[in-house]
Amino acid sequence: MVMSPLGDMLMKSLNLKPSAFGIAVSAYAFSAGISGLLTAGFADKYDRKKLLLFFYAGFIAGTIFCGLAESYAVLVAARIITGLFGGVIGSISMAIITDIFALQQRGRVMGFIQMGFGASQVLGVPIGIYIATLWRWEAPFWMVAILSIMIAVTITIYLKPLTAHLALQHDKSAFTHLWHTVKNSDYRVGFTSTALLSIGGFMMMPFGSAFAVNNLGVNYNQLTMLLMVSGLSSLLIMPLIGKLSDKIDKFKIFAFASVWMMIMCVLYTNLGVTPLILVMVFNILMMMGIMSRMIPSSALTSAIPEMSDRGAFMSINSSLQQIAGGIAAAVAGLIVTQPSKGAPLQHYNTVGYVIVVISIISILLMRRVDKMTKRKLADKKAAIIPEEAFAH
Incomplete structure (x- = not known):
């Protein structure tokens, strides 16, 4: 959310080619993924x-x-x-959420959590672009650092210790715990589905602002407005999707949102110079599809691990998400070309077609996750009924 909107500005100020910018974006993702894998074995060994x-x-x-x-x-x-x-921050946060909230509430909770993405666009991205234009591209990083310090203080004061998972640990070493988590076949299905979702979700993002400026004819002031409008729409949509995913079948919502996103991605990436109002409409419709599949997929995936493995599972899952996002950004950087500084991006529509293929595979994998989740819930209910009968 910091790097992508600054794409056009960074590419011009540092004289970068799309492939070099793709590496700058993916550098965070790759290191985050490696870090998550290295720390996964320790994720259930300490107070969250x-x-x-x-x-x-x-x-x-x-x-x-x-x-x-x-x-x-x-x-x-x-x-x-x-x-x-x-x-590692995202995976620890997801483990905390999963510890605190039951699956029946998790869709609504994930809806509010995903609102963070919308809020970052409504507030962070426009302010980031504004202060970067006012000063330099480094300014948004300072903004994030100052806000993060304030949030860290809030966490220290208000978040209670979370240690219930420590009583359930059986593995003596962190490596053994990591291995037991990785070799679980159900967990691996969840990992794969998350990785593919991330590749599909991150491919367009790194060059979104550069495409809007150089291909669609959007200037920097309009770009701020565009991102604010699409972010605001996310804030309105997320709680509704969260509530729906607790009432309607989560997989059905995911599948419908994925198909919707595929259609909008293909249409958007094939646009030329377009009036701002139409660009806004396309962005809102595309964001509806992207964000509406994140909530049910997150809720379904969070139900896969047992409490004793939750930290490790979320850490590995988050790592694969980051690595997949890094691969997506790097591959997009290889696909997209720009003949000269300020010229329209070429082959951005190819990225849209690749997303369609990946999204179809994601639907098939998420179907398996959905079946696993329902089977797990059925097993728990079956175990509870004999206990109640025995009590009577």
């Missing part, structure tokens, strides 16, 4: 609050380093450092 604060502190330090970067090489190094710590 302490673990969250430790990695959040590292993320803040890395973000400050990004703000101090003066060259492309230093920026990439800073992004790698930020990713090493930032990659």
Whole structure:
């Protein structure tokens, strides 16, 4: 959300080709993925609050380093450092959410959590572009660092320790715990579905602002408005989708949203110079599809692991999500070309077609996750009924 909107500005100020910018975006994702895998075995060994604060502190330090970067090489190094710590934050947060809320409530909770993406567009992205235009491209990183420090203080004061999972640990070493998590066949289906979802979701993002400016004819002031409108629509849509996914079959919502997203991606990536109002409409419709599949898929995937494995599962899952996002950004950088600075991007529509293929496979995999989740719930109910009969 910081790097992608600054795409056109960074490519011009640092004289970068699309492939080089793709690496700058994916550097965070790859380091975050590797970090998550390395720490997965430890994710269920400590109080989740302490673990969250430790990695959040590292993320803040890395973000400050990004703000101090003066060259492309230093920026990439800073992004790698930020990713090493930032990659674990999401998985710890997901483990905390899953510990606290039952599956029947989780769709609504995920809806509010995913609102963070919408809020980052409504507030963070337009403000980021504005202060980057007012000062330099480094300014948004300082904004993120200052906000993160405030959030870290809030977590320290208000979040209670979360240690219930510690009583359920059976593996003596972190490596053994990691291996037991990875070799579980049900878990691997969840990991694969998450990775494919991330590839499909991240391929368009790195070059979204550059495509809007150079292909659709949107200027920087309009870009701020465009991102704010699409983000605001996300804020309105997310709670509704969250509530629906607790009432209607989660997989059906996911499948419908995926098909909708495929159609909108193909239409959007084939646009030429377009009036701003139409670009806004397309962005809102596309965001509806992208965000509406994230909520039910997150809720379904969160139901796969047992409580004793939840931290490790979420850590590996988040790592694969980050690595897949990095691969997506790097591959998009290889597909998309730009003949000269400020010229329209070429082959961006190819990215749209690749997303369609990946999304079809994602639907098939998420179907398997849905069946596993329903089977698991049925087994739990079957176990409860004899206990109740025995009590009577």
